[in-house]
Amino acid sequence: MGINNPISLTNLWYFALDVFGVIAVITHVCLFSLQIENFPCYLFSVKVIQAQNIPAKDLLSGSDCYVSLWLPSSSNMLFVTKAIPNTSNPVWNESFDFLIQPEIKNILELKLYDQDVITKDDLLFTVVYDIAKIRPGDTVYENFILKSEGQASLEVEFKMRSIISDVERLVTNNILVAREVSCLEVQMDKWRNEECLKKHKNIVLLVTESFEEAQKITQDSEIFHFYCVKNWEPMLKVNRKSNSLGKKLFSDTAVGYSGVSLKSLPEGKETKVALPLTKNERLKLQLKVNNCLGALDVRLGCDLCEAEQNFLKKRKNVVANALKKVLQLDQELQRHEVPVLAVMATGGGVRAMSAFYGHLFALQKLNLLDCVTYITGASGSTWTMRNLYEDANWSHKDLMGLIHKARKSITRSKSSAFSMDALKHYDLELQQRIQEGHSISFTDLWSLIIDRMFHDELNDSRLSDQQKAVSVGQNPLPIYVALNVKENSQSSFEFKEWCEFSPYEVGLPKYGGFIPTEDFGSEFFMGWLMKKIPESKICFLEGVWSNIFSLNLVDVWNAAQSLYPLWQLPNPGKEKYDNKDNCPFENELSALKTTCFSPPNDFSNILNRVLTHRPIGGSTPNFLRGLQLHKDYYQHKTFSAWQETKLDQFPNHLTPMEKELCLVDAGYFINTSCPPLLRRERNVDVILSFDYNLVETRFHSIENTCKCCMEKRIPFPEIVLSEEDKKNPKECYVFMDKENPEVPIVLHFPLVDNSFSEHKIPGTKHSSAAMEKGEMDLTSSKSPYRMTNLTYAEDDFDKLLNLCNYNIQNNSELILQALQTAIKRRKCCTKKSQLQSTSSY
Template sequence: MTRIMEPSENIITNGVLVSREVSCLEVRVDKQKNKKLVKEKNDILLAVKGSYEKAQRMSFSSGSSSDTVDTFRFHSLKSCEPELTASVEPGLGSSFLGFSFGGDSKSEDFVAVPLKSLPLEQAVRVALPTAEGKQLELELKAKDCPKKLDVRLGFDLCEEEKLFLQKRKKVVAEAVKKVLQLDQDLQDNEVPVVAVMTTGGGVRAMTSLYGTLSGLKKSKLLDCVSYITGASGSTWTMSKLYEDANWSHKDLEEPINDAREHVSKSKTSIFSWERLKYYRKELSERAKEGHKTSFTDLWGLMLEFMFHDGVLENTLSDQQRAVNEGQNPLPLCLAMNVKDANNSTLDFKEWCEFSPYEVRLLKYGASIRAEDFGSEFFMGRLIKKVPESKLCYLQGLWSNIFSINLLDAWFSAVSSENFWHRWTRDRMSEIDEESLVREKRSGDLSTRVLTPSNSFSETLRDIVTSRPIDGEHHNFLKGLQMHRTYNQHSNFCSWRDTELDSSPNQLTPLAEDLCLVDSAYYINASYPPLLRKPRKVDVILSFDYGLTGHFKSVEQTYQYCTKQDICFPKVVLSEEERKNPKECYVFVDDENPEAPVILHFPLVNDTFKKYKAPGVKRSPAELEDGDVHLTSSQSPYRLLNLTYSEHSFNQLLSLTEYNVQNNKDLILQAFRTALERRKHAVAAASGNSHRH
């Protein structure tokens, strides 16, 4: 982050975004000193053109606030020399009819006060004349906003993550030494950074990730991992595990048993009368707190009920307890910021990562604290603090591809066609996992529910209609300006991948809101956070939980990275490998040690059919347990199926656990490759320093 000192202004920039000085005007209106206006039930309209707040109305009509003094704040660029404009209007209740700078036909009077005329940090009382001899009395105070930003501008890791890595490195070094049976301790710069990358896939991904982590733990490999990334359904598992500050050091049977119980139970009460009333109450309270509510939030509340017994008070920042001592891998969840329905995902998309420490838009090098996500920002300053969201709302955001097909998800869960057609018009189509793309859709669901015929369906309609489908959130880049050479910055160029990136006026700092969606709309994977250069990831254990297109996630990522000039090994597969995929594939670029080693695990049932554990054959009576139905049209693991039998859950869990354990040798070989690369880099750096 660079500070640019100019005669009149202190500018902060990271080479992509620019923050400028902001002034704050505080306006206090005392009703006791404006009794005539109160008596006549007039409204006061205050505005500062170009400010974050734009215009604010104070109503003296019946039903308005009973407070004696109302306070309004306006934040604007200091260099723009803003003016406060005020007008007195006949009582209009609490409705907002807009504001015309320079007065309009409804105004009894119009006045303007230049803010540069006000002394800093001093309250100034002004009496502004209005029509018919009345006066509008205001108390004004101009202040400079703090120069320190609440948005972190920079492309390095945050200090909290750096500290985490220092502590995690000790855990990893000891674990790697044991599994590789090394004679000597590893030096800090020799410890490989290993990550687990998972894809989405609803309950299938949630169940499979439990199996994956169980397999890593039983193979003594889990302590070798520094990062776990998730998208869509795999984030449901991550959210549950990180409720426990020491989950990776415990037996995973307890969370697995809990998941089995919730996955196998009926979901028929998801639309019960009591649940509908709860959803409406929660969404109403959320809106009152200052959050923007959407259909995605409803999906989050349903996830809370389906997989957490309806109670999930944890937040994203609460997960810091599970990583502050480096005791578990750092969880990173992925979403995308997109434009509204006028643009498809291919037209505009930006990666957004969520960690217990920060929420970050990768392309801009801009982050905010996890607990501040959903709050209001202007020019890098926190303007209005909004309570942190419960984690269920973020789960809804990370997997909101289901919110679009929520009606189908409900249908699949309860298998009650008669019930469903009582309340809705037509079933929506099954999501095609082979071509999972974001379609252009309208901003609400008003055509998807029948006209209410009774209180039950009326409540349902009230909840789901007139809400945006996508998760809209306050834009924490709002007001920030693009640096004049932003599109030449190497970090911006790494994630620049659409034509709109060449038009600064089309980019996110000028958007009113963030529009965050499931990353599976573009690539059903969670690689991007691991490809940030400061993380220096050496090995990625890639777990693709798709039923078809077993290599789609890794191939799409390779193609994306090739286009973006991001280090990633070449992915080459034969027709035979595509036709009959194995349990694990290794992709490595021997000529570029900066490219991570990728071990790709497609979701396949290969040797598990005949072996119940590595090297342990099944008896004839046990062969049925190895027959996991992944590819048939009647597979229980279809994307929109939210309920499995206990047998189906156990089969998928055992399969994914086995596939890890059966390929432990390949994983250890990847660790050795990473270790050799690091030692070679250390030796090369040492040789260069001696020569200089």
């Protein structure tokens, strides 16, 4: 039989690559991205035996010691021993049982307290113990040396036993783990409880182990739902809420009654119960427990979402055609030869907003905008991105139309944003936001002020609406960045996590946890969507991305220290570790080193709270809430890539344990939007780095990004700058690693005026009169481009726009050379893979 269309060896090779590539992707997704399996549970017993040589806090008497036990991977309840009065050698011999899942990182925290009747109990010592050290069937005695001076110690016995019948279904990406969730449905017939409800107005249903924790019975309520971890052995109780001052929040009137165990109820069947409310009164309820199965609402995976992968396929065609024209290529680029070019913009308020328009305008004039796959922004540069992506075809239209619109808003007075009409508008918007179910903060007000200052018309657009602007790959994919920090315990330098926003997803790449963009602001638990809240208008996200008001005093000081390195800030509120190691985990068992530490004294503790408190914070529901850390989370390459702080070694205090996120401007740490581009999955070849910092901080962003990447072993070129570079910076710097093609080529454009004021266009000089008129003030304290200036004169806006336009066009050859190098690298990598495959046969 004849062959009409002969197949070349090259085409056959590419076909084989595609086939094996699909198989590899499927295998990777199935085996490495997500695991769904059943795992046995174990019974972990802790016996607190005794303590010795405990120093007394009071001069006239010994300590009244007790020990608290906290194992949040097994229960969110705190267990406490009895207090032994007036002795430095208390003996307890009390045992506590925990049902644990060994696939999760289980960290037990033991705290030794001195009980005080009048004042707050004194925390004497803390022990952090990783249960991974103990094997099933083992009994282990530990004598923790709490303090080397005086030989203070705590003696504890641990036992681990198998439970064959208890098996749990887990979903994990090997960083986060989602556990089985049960839903308790409580039905209450009002007519059967009529007398009880009339007599008691503050009846509360309690399941302390649940997402909801407590729900008040009202005249309208008949059905209640409680979601909780199935293996936590949750209990349903009925209490009366006390309104009297001096009494407990919940007054348990049915003394001695432990409640109804949800595990004792048959699944899927209705059970009638009568729960004691007082000694003589009972509340009649109908209960039913159901298992929650099915796909999670939080995507657990470190790969790119399906929507972004589909976008990349479409965008590659656009980029390939654009590169062929710009580089005047003789042949079509194969899909695997198309480099990924990304634009990275820093923050910088109105300066960043204005300058970014100039850079993008220059790329459009050079026909390079269609070569770009990603655009990332932080703080002020996100204001530009928001405006651009309101038009689904913005990059294919003359940008001067959008620039004129931005010029009008930037050069007008901002006083109208504080007028009485504006204040009424803000009030209406915030009231509507409350009605939708959002909690509001000063960040929301700041968002509305930004929107009013730079937009003439009311706009109800949302971030997910920008999917239209990338639906066929017609524009680069926009990614906005923010930092997640601790709200009231640490500075941004001590703890920070990158959070990225795209039209498709919002997520914390460090954990491999993502949600659909339209669900950001809704409430989640253990990967399930608990309470759907309407998606916020994009103006409220702008306030998050440029949230400059969540500073604490340490952040302010660190920002000053970045300008004046000789300034040093003491760290008064940190614990004194009595047993610490450079490597936080033991190699053999992947177990955390046992850590004993003394808390700071009262004065240091108060000072630390003052220094780290964020008086104007902005919180958002945490979509990772309830999810737990995998036993080997610390060894995962994605997590380790951004393990910025010591807190990463203590999973009990990481983000999944928080009810809310505290998202702030990326400039709190590094004024950059680069992190999304450094994810291996995006495989970025060339980064155009547009830096809108001024003078002293002109190279801080690129240098600090390099430093971070070197510490975390993320591919990034070495940044080498001479003193001359810092004094008289060039318009463009090219940083690359010629030996390692995995390292992206970075073209860094600082905001400088080298030759712009002398040239009308690249290669054509101004007249002497025009030179004087074209001079720019980018350095003095009176510069029109300082951060606090929100209104520019028309001439200043035009100069900044033209400066950025000029600097790109004057260095266009460097961009073209970088793209040619990236294509050669990709072709070279393909040839190497061909040779390796051939040699393996």
